[in-house]
Amino acid sequence: MSIPLLDIKALTVEFGTRRGVVDAVRQVSVTVAKGETVGIVGESGSGKSVTSYAVMRILDRAGRIAGGSIVFGGINVGKADERTMRDLRGREMSMIFQNPRAALNPIRSVGRQIEDVLIEHSLATRADAREKAIDVLKAVRINDPESRYHAYPFELSGGMCQRVVIAIALACRPQLLIADEPTTGLDVTTQKAVMDLIRELTAERNMSTLLITHDLGLAAAYCDRIVVMEKGRVVEEADTATLFADPQHPYTRRLLQATPRLDSKVADLLPEEDSRRRTPSARPPGEALLRIQDLVKVFPGKDKGDEYRAVDGLSFEVRCGESLGLVGESGCGKSTTSSMIMRLLDPTSGSIQFNGEDIGAVPGKRFAGHPARAGLQMVFQDPTDSLNPRWSARRSISDPLMRLGNVRGSALRAKVEALAEMVGLPEHLLDRFPHQLSGGQKARVGIARAIALEPKLLILDEPTAALDVSVQAVVLNLLVELRERLGMSYLFISHDLNVVRLLCERVLVMKAGRIVEQGPAEQLLDSPEHPYTRELLAAIPHPPAGMVPSPIRGEPQAMVR
Amino acid sequence: MVRVPKRLRLVGYRLLQAIPVLIGIVVVSFLLTRALPGDPAVYFAGPAASEESIEQIRVSMGLDRSLPVQFFAYVGDLLRGELGQSISTGQPVLTELTTRLPASLELTGFALLFSIAVAMPLGILAATRPNSWIDHLCRFVVTAGVSLPTFFTGLALVYLFYFLLGWSPAPMGRLDILYLSPPHVTGFYVIDALIDGDFETARAALAQLILPAVTLGLFTLAPIARMTRAAMLQVLEGDFIRTARAAGLSGHKVLYTYALRNAILPVITTLGMVFSFALGANVLVEKVFAWPGIGSYAVEALVVSDYAAVQGFVLSMALLFVILNLLIDVTYTLVDPRLGMED
Structure with missing residues (x-):
């Protein structure tokens, strides 16, 4: 295997809190190869977002990389100076976020926000910035980009705002895109449109993607490989197909079980031994x-x-x-x-x-x-x-x-x-x-x-x-x-x-x-x-059928996707 | 394009809204001055006057007529641009206001420039480095600024810079008696002298201005610094700041183009409030520095029930407030595109 584009080794991130130092991420190792899409899946508090912030080195003031290494394209991110990081961010690796409307400057037109990035990374001059920003808007399939250039975030829908955030992230054609819950809070159809767009653009440019999500179904639909995190640690890592066909770690199984599938009943979402399982009983409809x-x-x-x-x-x-x-x-x-x-x-x-x-x-x-x-x-x-x-x-x-x-x-x-x-x-x-x-x-x-x-x-x-x-x-x-x-x-x-x-x-x-x-x-x-x-x-993205504890466990991989 | 007329309409709408406010102020200021204790006729007649001469004066001043009649006479005068005669100084109120208001405006404006120049950088630095020494300094300055009364800071500054060091001229009004006041253009001595090309007078006027302006500025600094710090802290927490950082924008760009422009809105509101408050309420500073401003004029007029002067003062202050609020609103719509959309 060739050298991965992003190589996170035994990463530990600490946060200084009032009650002392807390490890948000412990000994996490993840690699992303060129052109690969890797999903980090976990519930809140699993440290998946903190890992991605550490890669970008945009941790909060209280956060600190306490151990391990992050190597991106041969550069040791943990040790690089702020100047190098600024050149990397946006230019070589960029990030899109949850809640796209809040992720945009509310009082600056979207065109100007794209220009800011282009100019910062010397990919445009004041003279041609506008033209290039409109090109970038076109690339994310925004209709009528010339007039959208002047729009402010409050004038756009959530899905449109996320397209603009993607436009900002991809404006400089980076090698790695980190998508942190990019579609949480969006409608299912908008989610599909946004995710398809990300997949299309990253494939077109042979980019690598790190998709951070709590939604196994989403990860299944768009990732080549999935890393499952729980409480700051990686508990399992496998190809998407393998993970769904044969999950090893109990946490992964629990997570898979809790994700509603097309055929699941409400009781199926909880483990069989769980006393809280309920089956709705059909009752004759009243008045x-x-x-x-x-x-x-x-x-x-x-x-x-x-x-x-x-x-x-x-x-x-x-x-x-x-x-x-x-x-x-x-x-x-x-x-x-x-x-x-x-x-x-x-x-x-x-x-x-x-x-x-x-x-x-x-x-x-x-x-x-x-x-x-x-x-x-x-x-x-x-x-x-x-x-x-x-x-x-x-x-x-x-x-x-x-x-x-x-x-x-x-x-x-x-x-x-x-x-x-x-x-x-x-x-x-x-x-x-x-x-x-x-x-x-x-x-x-x-x-x-x-x-x-x-x-x-x-x-x-x-x-x-x-x-x-x-x-x-x-x-x-x-x-x-x-x-x-x-x-x-x-x-x-x-x-x-x-x-x-x-x-x-x-x-x-x-x-x-x-x-x-x-x-x-x-x-x-x-x-x-x-x-x-x-x-x-x-x-609606679904995890592929054919997983524990359903009877078709171990069926051929054809079930997947 | 579409955005400009929309904003213009917003401004026009705000102007129209000011009209009922002004009418209300005319009525209220008239009624309030009539409700003041004390009889202007008695004051005007002097201590040795007899009942008859007081009555005579009352008739000549029109005070014997009923309130509605007096009110309509007052409104009629207003419409003709007359604010009446001040009974304590004998001067037309309009003349007094036009000389004293610029004095107050010059002092307050300069004080505010000083406090913005100190408070905003202080607030920004404190917000970007919470709990650092600069944050503690900010807290100290803010607390000191509000807790020291202006007459005390004023006197302390006079003692230090005039009496001990001798750097500043005598705290005696707007211009040392050695100089002639510059030809009236704006009413601001420093600016008028500069327009006149008389740098010597401008320097002298500025020298007179510095101490009272700093005294007032130290007091107004606190709310501005506090608001800047709080607004910046809140904006810096925002998701879009993280986006800007993740896009590799320079610290300078993130701080000023992204954070500060968003944080400036509440600061502008605070500025407007501080300005209008400082303009009418800096009587103590005016007294300490013998500044011929509008605050001390109003207090003197109030003491002797000088109706015309008090009404003139209230009316001009109200006008100023309306204009100021309008300016703030317009600035808001210029800074924040979201506002232009509402009607």
């Missing part, structure tokens, strides 16, 4: 609990006649005990719909009937005190941002009980503890604040708060989108269990058909404020009728 009819929401535009119909004549029902999935990409109107059901937004027209009562007629401002309010609760997407940072978990869970349930004193205490037990939150964590809890624990607090008043309908707005797959597996099983115990109905809102399918019997697919397809979840996934549903399904 209509929530009935939406001809719901319309129009947002006024800047000029007259320039209005925006976010929700355009939506009608559906959620029956008692049923779980209904509402699937669509960002901007399809699914969040506007949930806001209207929660009566945070007033609909332009149409009716919302909940439990036989027309709650759509109650002004949104007064709905907080309405008797029906307790029957409707919501679990939000971001477990951190949806909790008051100055409230302990106990206080957060108590809040609805005190406000709407009028529970006080020792009864309140007992109720909160019972709820915590129900969602699997250890009692000693109740007095902690959100920043002292993990993502999964915060999600549990959010769920406990939502079920505190024993609502009839729970609106779940991408409740697991911000969680690691193994935590997602536990939370999804918990939701199945709670539904059965409390007899709730769910309205599950997500952009990920695959996750929705695990929990819901029936699915609606929404596009541009309208329902384009609806039906039983299995049927919709097996034989989608509408081209948009097919597009959504095709965009």
Whole structure:
């Protein structure tokens, strides 16, 4: 084998914290050959991002390379001076990040930001920078690059922003691209477009790519080789095909198991011996609990006649005990719909009937005190941002009980503890604040708060989108269990058909404020009728079938990709 | 292109918004001055005046008429550009304001330039090197700046630089009596003297200006340095700074073109607040340095219920605030493209 382009040997990275020095990365070795795409897969806290920052030498002030070596194209990155590093960054190796909108300077036009890089690395002069920047925008397939050159990040969609970030990273034709969760937070179809673009451009230029992701499915679809990291260490490394066919390390197996596949059931996501496994039992659908009819929401535009119909004549029902999935990409109107059901937004027209009562007629401002309010609760997407940072978990869970349930004193205490037990939150964590809890624990607090008043309908707005797959597996099983115990109905809102399918019997697919397809979840996934549903399904990256613990273990490699 | 008229429209819209504010100020300043304790007629008549002569003066000043009548007379005068006569100095209020306002503006402006020149680099350095000696220095200067009262710093500076070292001229107003004031163009002595080509006078005016300006500047330095440090710290944490570093941009470019331009927005707001606050509230500095500014004028007028002068002061300050806020808004739209999009 020839000399690899990037050779990380026994890398250790330390962080100085208030409680002393912490090793974020321990003895990690990874190589990337010329033209190769390597994935580093791991959950939060695995040290995968820190490894990549160490390669670029853009660690935070507190971080320090404490041991090992990083050699890139013959240069020892760990020992190189800052000047050499500045020449390497952007010119020879570059990086793209999660959350593309925040990764761009908000008050500088995207064209200028690309020019900055070109000029910095002497690939353009003031005279021809603009022309070259437009060429770079063309290379990342941005339509109408001449006018996009003047755009600011806030004027572009998330996917478009990521293209600009890629344009900045690839402007100087580097040899190595490090992509740190490049598509987290993007819609599945946008994710596919962005990843395909990266693959195409890197293949065209014979570049090497280091893809850092928590999503095994994504890594499977785009990487030649995968390195699995856990708690700062590499636990397994193999060709993509080998890894999926025959994972060695228990952690890899757990991770593989927790990643939803096309055919997995919600219980499959947890190991067989796990007592938290649940299987949703089919129950006869009851009466209509929530009935939406001809719901319309129009947002006024800047000029007259320039209005925006976010929700355009939506009608559906959620029956008692049923779980209904509402699937669509960002901007399809699914969040506007949930806001209207929660009566945070007033609909332009149409009716919302909940439990036989027309709650759509109650002004949104007064709905907080309405008797029906307790029957409707919501679990939000971001477990951190949806909790008051100055409230302990106990206080957060108590809040609805005190406000709407009028529970006080020792009864309140007992109720909160019972709820915590129900969602699997250890009692000693109740007095902690959100920043002292993990993502999964915060999600549990959010769920406990939502079920505190024993609502009839729970609106779940991408409740697991911000969680690691193994935590997602536990939370999804918990939701199945709670539904059965409390007899709730769910309205599950997500952009990920695959996750929705695990929990819901029936699915609606929404596009541009309208329902384009609806039906039983299995049927919709097996034989989608509408081209948009097919597009959504095709965009989801899956780990190849044929892995532990399914019976087809050890099948030929043809199963892969 | 499209962006320019949009921003122009925004500016025009902001100008229109100022109109109701001004009307409100005219009404409120009129009512507030009437609510002041004390009778201007009594003051004007002098200590030995009889009841009748006071009454006579009251009639001649129009104070015997009802409030609405007085108000409309006042508004009528305003529309004709008349602010009335000051009863304590006997001068037209407009003349007084046009000589005193530039004095205050010159002092405050110079003080602010001084404090920006010190506070912003200090704040930036402190933000880029948290917990270094420069950060501690920043903290010390900020604390000292706000905790030392201006009259104390003023007197201390006068004692040191005039009395002990003799470097600075006597703290007696805007220009040493040896010099003639330069021909009036802007009302700022330093600038007017420079326009006139009289460098000697300009130097003398500047010499008079330095100590009071530094005194005021030391006080205004604190909020600016604090805000710069905080805003820079926050922006430097941002994802786009990491992107810029990962793209290999030089430290200079990252710090100034990327970080500072984003951090400057809250600093501009603070500057506007500090400026308007310092302009009206630097009475102590004006008193210590016998500076013929607008602050001391207003306080003297207030003490003797000099209605016309107080109203003139309030009105001119309000106008200034409106203009200043407009300037801040316009700067904002120039710096931040996101603002031009809202209507």
